[in-house]
Amino acid sequence: MTSLPTHTERKLGLVIDLDTCVGCHACVISCKGWNTENYGAPLADMDAWGETPEGTFLNRVHTFEVTRDTAPPMVVHFPKSCLHCDDAPCVTVCPTGASYKRVEDGIVLVNESACIGCGLCAWACPYGAREMDGAEKVMKKCTLCVDRIYNENLPERDREPACVRTCPAGARHFGDFADPDSHVSRLVAARGGIDLMPEQGTRPVNKYLPPRGRDTLETPALASLCDPLPDTPGTPVQGFLGWLDRALERI
Amino acid sequence: MSVQPAPDLSPRVSDEIRKTTCYMCACRCGIDVHMKGGKVAYIDGNRDHPVNKGVLCAKGSAGIMQHLSPARLRAPLKRVGPRGSGEFKEISWDEALSLAADWLRPLRATAPEKLAFFTGRDQSQSFTGWWAQAFGTPNWAAHGGFCSVNMAAAGIYTMGGSFWEFGQPDWERTKLFLLFGVAEDHDSNPIKMGLGRLKERGARVIGVNPIRSGYNAIADDWVGITPGTDGLFILALVHELLRAGKIDLDYLIRYTNAPYLVNAADGSENGLFLRDADGKPLVRDRRTGHAVAWDAPDIAPDLAAGVEIAGTTHLPVFRHLTDRYLSKDYAPDAVAKRCGIPAPRIRAIAAEIARVAFEEEITIPQPWTDFRGVRHETMTGRPVAMHAMRGVSAHSNGFQTARALHLLQILIGSVETPGGFRFKPPYPKPPEAHPRPHAGHVPGQPLDGPHLGYPLGPEHLLLDEADQPKRIDKAFSWEAPLSAHGMMHMVISNAHAGDPYKIDTLFLYMANMAWNSSMNTTQVMQMLTDTDANGDYVIPRIIYSDAYSSEMVAFADLVLPDTTYLERHDCISLLDRPICEAEALADSIRWPVVQPDRDVRPFQSVLLDLGARLGLPGMVKDDGTAKFKDYADYISNHERRPGIGPLAGFRGPDGMGQGRGAPNPDQIARYIENGGFWFEHIPEEAQFFKPWNAAYQNWAVARGLFDSPQPYVFNLYAEPLRRFQLAAEGYGSRQPPDHLRARLMEAMDPLPIWYPTFTDAATDPAAYPLHALTQRPMAHYHSWGSQNAWLRQIHGHTPLYVSGEVWRARGFRSGDWATLTSPHGRITLPVVRMDALNPHTVWTWNAIAKRRGAWALDACAPEAAQSSLLNHLIHELLPPKGDGLRWANSDPVTGQAAWYDLRVRIEKAPAGQRVTYPAHPAQASPVPNPPRDLAHQVKG
Amino acid sequence: MHPAPSLIVFTVFSGLGFGLLAWLGLGPALGQPEPLGWAAFVWFGLGYGLAGVGLLASAFHLGHPERMLLAFTQWRSSWLSREAVLAVAALAVMAPHAAGSVFLATPLPAFGMAAAVLAVMTVAATAMIYAQLRTVPRWHHWTVPALFVVAALAGGALLAGQGCAALWLLLLLALLMIAHWRIGDGRFRASGSDAGTATGLGGLGRVRLLEPPHSGRNYLLREMVHVVGRRHAHKLRLIALALGALLPAVLVLLAPGSVVALAFAAVLHLGGMLAARWLFFAEAEHVVGLYYGRGGTAPTDG
Numbered sequence A: 001m002t003s004l005p006t007h008t009e010r011k012l013g014l015v016i017d018l019d020t021c022v023g024c025h026a027c028v029i030s031c032k033g034w035n036t037e038n039y040g041a042p043l044a045d046m047d048a049w050g051e052t053p054e055g056t057f058l059n060r061v062h063t064f065e066v067t068r069d070t071a072p073p074m075v076v077h078f079p080k081s082c083l084h085c086d087d088a089p090c091v092t093v094c095p096t097g098a099s100y101k102r103v104e105d106g107i108v109l110v111n112e113s114a115c116i117g118c119g120l121c122a123w124a125c126p127y128g129a130r131e132m133d134g135a136e137k138v139m140k141k142c143t144l145c146v147d148r149i150y151n152e153n154l155p156e157r158d159r160e161p162a163c164v165r166t167c168p169a170g171a172r173h174f175g176d177f178a179d180p181d182s183h184v185s186r187l188v189a190a191r192g193g194i195d196l197m198p199e200q201g202t203r204p205v206n207k208y209l210p211p212r213g214r215d216t217l218e219t220p221a222l223a224s225l226c227d228p229l230p231d232t233p234g235t236p237v238q239g240f241l242g243w244l245d246r247a248l249e250r251i
Numbered sequence B: 001m002s003v004q005p006a007p008d009l010s011p012r013v014s015d016e017i018r019k020t021t022c023y024m025c026a027c028r029c030g031i032d033v034h035m036k037g038g039k040v041a042y043i044d045g046n047r048d049h050p051v052n053k054g055v056l057c058a059k060g061s062a063g064i065m066q067h068l069s070p071a072r073l074r075a076p077l078k079r080v081g082p083r084g085s086g087e088f089k090e091i092s093w094d095e096a097l098s099l100a101a102d103w104l105r106p107l108r109a110t111a112p113e114k115l116a117f118f119t120g121r122d123q124s125q126s127f128t129g130w131w132a133q134a135f136g137t138p139n140w141a142a143h144g145g146f147c148s149v150n151m152a153a154a155g156i157y158t159m160g161g162s163f164w165e166f167g168q169p170d171w172e173r174t175k176l177f178l179l180f181g182v183a184e185d186h187d188s189n190p191i192k193m194g195l196g197r198l199k200e201r202g203a204r205v206i207g208v209n210p211i212r213s214g215y216n217a218i219a220d221d222w223v224g225i226t227p228g229t230d231g232l233f234i235l236a237l238v239h240e241l242l243r244a245g246k247i248d249l250d251y252l253i254r255y256t257n258a259p260y261l262v263n264a265a266d267g268s269e270n271g272l273f274l275r276d277a278d279g280k281p282l283v284r285d286r287r288t289g290h291a292v293a294w295d296a297p298d299i300a301p302d303l304a305a306g307v308e309i310a311g312t313t314h315l316p317v318f319r320h321l322t323d324r325y326l327s328k329d330y331a332p333d334a335v336a337k338r339c340g341i342p343a344p345r346i347r348a349i350a351a352e353i354a355r356v357a358f359e360e361e362i363t364i365p366q367p368w369t370d371f372r373g374v375r376h377e378t379m380t381g382r383p384v385a386m387h388a389m390r391g392v393s394a395h396s397n398g399f400q401t402a403r404a405l406h407l408l409q410i411l412i413g414s415v416e417t418p419g420g421f422r423f424k425p426p427y428p429k430p431p432e433a434h435p436r437p438h439a440g441h442v443p444g445q446p447l448d449g450p451h452l453g454y455p456l457g458p459e460h461l462l463l464d465e466a467d468q469p470k471r472i473d474k475a476f477s478w479e480a481p482l483s484a485h486g487m488m489h490m491v492i493s494n495a496h497a498g499d500p501y502k503i504d505t506l507f508l509y510m511a512n513m514a515w516n517s518s519m520n521t522t523q524v525m526q527m528l529t530d531t532d533a534n535g536d537y538v539i540p541r542i543i544y545s546d547a548y549s550s551e552m553v554a555f556a557d558l559v560l561p562d563t564t565y566l567e568r569h570d571c572i573s574l575l576d577r578p579i580c581e582a583e584a585l586a587d588s589i590r591w592p593v594v595q596p597d598r599d600v601r602p603f604q605s606v607l608l609d610l611g612a613r614l615g616l617p618g619m620v621k622d623d624g625t626a627k628f629k630d631y632a633d634y635i636s637n638h639e640r641r642p643g644i645g646p647l648a649g650f651r652g653p654d655g656m657g658q659g660r661g662a663p664n665p666d667q668i669a670r671y672i673e674n675g676g677f678w679f680e681h682i683p684e685e686a687q688f689f690k691p692w693n694a695a696y697q698n699w700a701v702a703r704g705l706f707d708s709p710q711p712y713v714f715n716l717y718a719e720p721l722r723r724f725q726l727a728a729e730g731y732g733s734r735q736p737p738d739h740l741r742a743r744l745m746e747a748m749d750p751l752p753i754w755y756p757t758f759t760d761a762a763t764d765p766a767a768y769p770l771h772a773l774t775q776r777p778m779a780h781y782h783s784w785g786s787q788n789a790w791l792r793q794i795h796g797h798t799p800l801y802v803s804g805e806v807w808r809a810r811g812f813r814s815g816d817w818a819t820l821t822s823p824h825g826r827i828t829l830p831v832v833r834m835d836a837l838n839p840h841t842v843w844t845w846n847a848i849a850k851r852r853g854a855w856a857l858d859a860c861a862p863e864a865a866q867s868s869l870l871n872h873l874i875h876e877l878l879p880p881k882g883d884g885l886r887w888a889n890s891d892p893v894t895g896q897a898a899w900y901d902l903r904v905r906i907e908k909a910p911a912g913q914r915v916t917y918p919a920h921p922a923q924a925s926p927v928p929n930p931p932r933d934l935a936h937q938v939k940g
Numbered sequence C: 001m002h003p004a005p006s007l008i009v010f011t012v013f014s015g016l017g018f019g020l021l022a023w024l025g026l027g028p029a030l031g032q033p034e035p036l037g038w039a040a041f042v043w044f045g046l047g048y049g050l051a052g053v054g055l056l057a058s059a060f061h062l063g064h065p066e067r068m069l070l071a072f073t074q075w076r077s078s079w080l081s082r083e084a085v086l087a088v089a090a091l092a093v094m095a096p097h098a099a100g101s102v103f104l105a106t107p108l109p110a111f112g113m114a115a116a117v118l119a120v121m122t123v124a125a126t127a128m129i130y131a132q133l134r135t136v137p138r139w140h141h142w143t144v145p146a147l148f149v150v151a152a153l154a155g156g157a158l159l160a161g162q163g164c165a166a167l168w169l170l171l172l173l174a175l176l177m178i179a180h181w182r183i184g185d186g187r188f189r190a191s192g193s194d195a196g197t198a199t200g201l202g203g204l205g206r207v208r209l210l211e212p213p214h215s216g217r218n219y220l221l222r223e224m225v226h227v228v229g230r231r232h233a234h235k236l237r238l239i240a241l242a243l244g245a246l247l248p249a250v251l252v253l254l255a256p257g258s259v260v261a262l263a264f265a266a267v268l269h270l271g272g273m274l275a276a277r278w279l280f281f282a283e284a285e286h287v288v289g290l291y292y293g294r295g296g297t298a299p300t301d302g
């Protein structure tokens, strides 16, 4: 199963909007909650109340600072989970076939009962999207909530990934990138969605929308907005009163 | 190739979904609690809920871990070791309640004020206040005094409502949004959802904050203001807008007191409004030049000219306002340096506000009729919205800064208009429509009225015959005349000092006063443990209700363990702090979706039980037995006024009553059926212009929000403040002490002003060059989050973020620790460099640091070993000024604690220093040690 | 990368074992004197033993060794699977030759040669487990399989008493070690991955980690974000080079044919290879470090 499918019917994945993500970690914890209770073994937390807690998370939010020469520095919150790569190196390295990419929708999964916990797939992933569970010793990764998106026990409107459903800012979008008319494809086209580390040759399915321009507010247009002559140099109040009188006459 | 595995794509999610209300913070989102085999398996957001519409924050999703926390208390506790040690024995409820009743009964009979009952962010304030009133003590309040009373009071006095629970931006229509001093706020999810909507629509967001993180990180433009100077910046924007004539004169004339004539004659009426014989404020009619009642029909109120009476010219409010703000003192160039914002940027922001407000005005084709009876065919709005929180309010100039912000909103006509800021019912509600504060206590009797309220003049202060404060926290005294939420942060120090009097029992509920919610934490811990000459505790008795093993628990004599939020009834009431939306009336409940597995009880039910044991009026039947079985019984059957109870929905015998109606025994069941909440849309014609909209006013009366329509105009000029100034000038029978006169004259200005924070004014910038702030992490709620196995991994320690400038100047390297010193104390923390930071500011996360032994955490946990509270650096009093007096470190108008006035200096900690300071002894844990690892899964 | 002892032992010992077995398998073809009987038992035993220890150590690295059989299934795509298959194949094919030598004093050169090829392929496959990883630029290079194979053959030669071959192989090994380090030092930069490409924010300005996602620890940090002090690494490189290649070479040169010298050289070589392998892991930077403020360049503090 370790060979990659040559073609997947659909390419399901996420669009993450870096212009909108406020870094609230809601997606991190909803993912933890859903996946602790569902797909495979619970996501364990070792030394949970101790000195060095270390838990398994399938989605984590980093924060970067971008310093610029002529504008104020920016802060960008950066959620990251599995990108469900088309050329997923994590799959081809797996010795057991536990890691695989689904033919029907391109989701990359780990079959936990076949995983020997060698960790090689995590090494092969450039994005840090795989974590070995501390208690169960099997590889864990984002399942794209495969057990939600097709789940007949969930109402139709809830058949989307937990992280997408919960994101308060609406910074996460789920859909089919194989369909050029899908919501996600259109977002990527409109906002210039990008790949992470394209030089790694993984061809990620998930896309990131870069932050829009920041700190672009231009200096005074106020003069052009002014009603005639409110401002008489030297005596602002006097000039203002003249304007006020005229303005009140017009009301 | 082997065949692709076929995982179960349709696992059963739950046997049942129970819909209740989150309480991982005070935002109160609706949650779907997924149950498996009677156990809580998974929590997600309720899609139909008005607050969160399905989304959930990190804390909300982690609620399951809070519910399962090893720090949960297990049974009532009676102290056996010294206070603060954490040594307790578990006792029965009967013993606990008898003990409490035995302590309180004699107090009520002889001196009810000797009970001080203060509560945290509990959301049952209308209930606890009612209980305290029945007990008869004047000493009750919740935490608002140290939280955001500046914001609340400035909003109420200026325009009948403020941000958060009081109102919200018109997220769907706003085109320019300015956010002042907000990291997270109470409206956690709605703000994020709102920002998401703005981003989706491409609206511009401007973040005014010394720190560019969180919401400010996604702001299109960031204004890295120097702390404490927002008022100056805002008034510079006002200056620019006035200068350019970019103000909504029509709006000002119709809906504000801008045209009111201000008495210019010397004497006790100076600065108050000119009024007619009926007491109606006068305006100048432009057509006749006469002074006429403000609401007289067919007049054209003037904003420019005054009227001359007996040789004195009385000018309208608007003239006072323009005279002040057009002054060069408020010009961008004059304020730029102080605010740390280049003047061109201030001008650019003013220009953008003007452009959007007046060139992108929006019109909704919705006719409406105003309170004067004038019909308007459309609703026109200026799509500039603003929001602010504790970055503005937690300063000693916060009240006036918040007023300045409202002034700015009102000048451009963007309050209660489409695209601007909108109130949420039961707001708008002017100060006059609120009660006055009460402190009339008589042994054995209930208090003479509600504790808290809005004074309209010195006559409403709570002072005794000797002009001494009647309340233990000195709220509503000359030191903080408009302390509308009380001053919880002063209770322990005042009780310890016996000033203004000694108390017997300190009863606290859900407030970690021995740690993160007190200033001056180390000394507060000392005050709680101090003994007098006889070896008795200076504060004789402390009763505390908490659900977890917090720091405060260790200082109680008697601990009443609460349930978790999934195990009890709660009511998020219109009488209190409801969950309404700008377009709807709403309230909600919590209900026990699981039964507790420990010997704990819901605090509200315990309070009712205690009330019944004490025979408090309203809590016992004529035969002396308990009137309410439990809190749920109270929620459905208590009536505040006839037909008005804690819950507004499903009232009356048929459950059809909305707002008004007789109690309905099935009410809670109806709420549960409905998803835990009740919601009613405001009629379309009543959606905007609420203070002046006849349809809204009538609807509000029908729903029981008011008993009669209460239209009013906005107070650009706040007359009640002027009354205090007059007293300070020597007028009136109630006079402030001399040392407060000058300060009252300055701070109680009826028009918004800016003055430097008290700390800034008194600090030598060379000795303490930096401002130090905390921010709330989005994934933690104060001290609660650290017991949560999932959340504590996100924020487990408190790094100190310093600007690149400070980093270079101090030669920091990654891995270094720094010593922060304030005039009051010293702490050490690991440093992290952050460039997107006001260069004169350092900051860390709020309330992550823990005392060793608390919260069932390991003694070496990073929360204790690599974290510290800025609270150790903050004193509730300012450093001595040499005048023999100690001045409070709070806002002079409201008494709000000035957390963010803090000034510090920073040094590199000695090499190898890897421990935080100060070091407190560990507290013994009243709960057993937790297991090491966690892998929780409810097997279906 | 975290220099896990299990992996160091695995790669060094199995390399040495398969190297020795390769020489034992090749012996007849090279016309070398054959160990027979007890001697064969000792030599083959050593070879099997070293390879076995290595493979056992690798099992320690697994979360679920009981499912190890599954690792033989994916040889079409996975180098780790290939390594497992090859290792078993090498050991199995060697068995008749070894048994023949020990019990019947009859080596079976055809089996021996085939097994020798398989043994070398096993070592190469082991190396490819690392060299295939683009995510670790230092490893993603032909020097890695070359180094592994030459190290195995050199060590094997020492153990097999092939002094002459050992000498040349050790010198080649020294060159390869230096090449691996010199080239490796520039690999991360050459990979083109940096914080800018990792986040896609590079076009906006200089990108720096402000806050890691969790203040708590995680598997990735433990496993892949390991930092060694530069000076420390330099010293270790010298030690590894000296012990692993140069000193053994000198010994072989000074006392050609001396069993004691060869044995001593082998011990030195083993120590050197353990050090070199520690460095191999410890110095390897994974691109995921870019998401944690590491990688390529030091975190910008100044």
Ligand SMILES: Nc1nc2c(c(=O)[nH]1)N[C@H]1C(S)=C(S)[C@@H](COP(=O)(O)OP(=O)(O)OC[C@H]3O[C@@H](n4cnc5c(=O)[nH]c(N)nc54)[C@H](O)[C@@H]3O)O[C@H]1N2
Pocket: B025, B121, B147, B148, B180, B181, B182, B183, B184, B185, B186, B187, B188, B208, B209, B210, B211, B225, B226, B227, B228, B229, B230, B389, B390, B391, B392, B395, B773, B774, B775, B776, B777, B778, B779, B780, B781, B782, B846, B900
């Ligand atoms: N997740 C989470 N949510 C919470 C809470 C929590 O603990 N966790 N607590 C709740 C409570 S009780 C409260 S009171 C609210 C508070 O909600 P916020 O007001 O959002 O909380 P703070 O973290 O106090 O944020 C204050 C912000 O003001 C900025 N600031 C400080 N001084 C100044 C200044 O002078 N000018 C300007 N412009 N900005 C300044 C700080 O940088 C910071 O970003 O949050 C509530 N919501």
Ligand SMILES: Nc1nc2c(c(=O)[nH]1)N[C@H]1C(S)=C(S)[C@@H](COP(=O)(O)OP(=O)(O)OC[C@H]3O[C@@H](n4cnc5c(=O)[nH]c(N)nc54)[C@H](O)[C@@H]3O)O[C@H]1N2
Pocket: B120, B121, B143, B146, B147, B148, B509, B510, B511, B512, B513, B516, B517, B518, B545, B546, B547, B548, B549, B550, B551, B552, B562, B563, B564, B565, B603, B774, B781, B782, B783, B784, B846, B847, B869, B870, B871, B899
């Ligand atoms: N340095 C600094 N200090 C600050 C602030 C700041 O900005 N900077 N902000 C201040 C502000 S605005 C606030 S509001 C305070 C907040 O400070 P606190 O109100 O003290 O907040 P918490 O730490 O959450 O403490 C609340 C207590 O309630 C308990 N609790 C939780 N759930 C339950 C329950 O269901 N039942 C009961 N009975 N108890 C429960 C918790 O265990 C905890 O002990 O902090 C203030 N302190």
Ligand code: SF4
Pocket: A081, A082, A083, A084, A085, A088, A089, A090, A091, A108, A124, A125, A126, A127, A128, A129, A130, A141, A202
């Ligand atoms: S992101 Fe990593 S784990 Fe996910 S498919 Fe790509 S390489 Fe594999």
Ligand code: SF4
Pocket: A093, A094, A095, A096, A097, A098, A099, A110, A114, A115, A116, A117, A118, A119, A120, A121, A122, A138, A139
């Ligand atoms: S850890 Fe599991 S999934 Fe990953 S490569 Fe090894 S066997 Fe495959």
Ligand code: SF4
Pocket: A030, A031, A032, A034, A035, A058, A059, A081, A082, A141, A142, A143, A144, A145, A161, A162, A163, A164
């Ligand atoms: S799609 Fe599901 S598994 Fe993946 S990050 Fe989101 S919540 Fe986690």
Ligand code: SF4
Pocket: A020, A021, A022, A023, A024, A025, A026, A027, A028, A061, A077, A079, A166, A167, A168, A169, A170, A171, A172
């Ligand atoms: S939930 Fe949404 S806004 Fe919050 S961190 Fe995740 S992606 Fe960002």
Ligand code: SF4
Pocket: B022, B023, B024, B025, B026, B027, B028, B029, B052, B055, B056, B057, B058, B059, B060, B061, B188, B189
């Ligand atoms: S904001 Fe989060 S913690 Fe607060 S009530 Fe909503 S979901 Fe719960």
Ligand SMILES: [Mo]
Pocket: B146, B147, B148
């Ligand atoms: Mo607060």
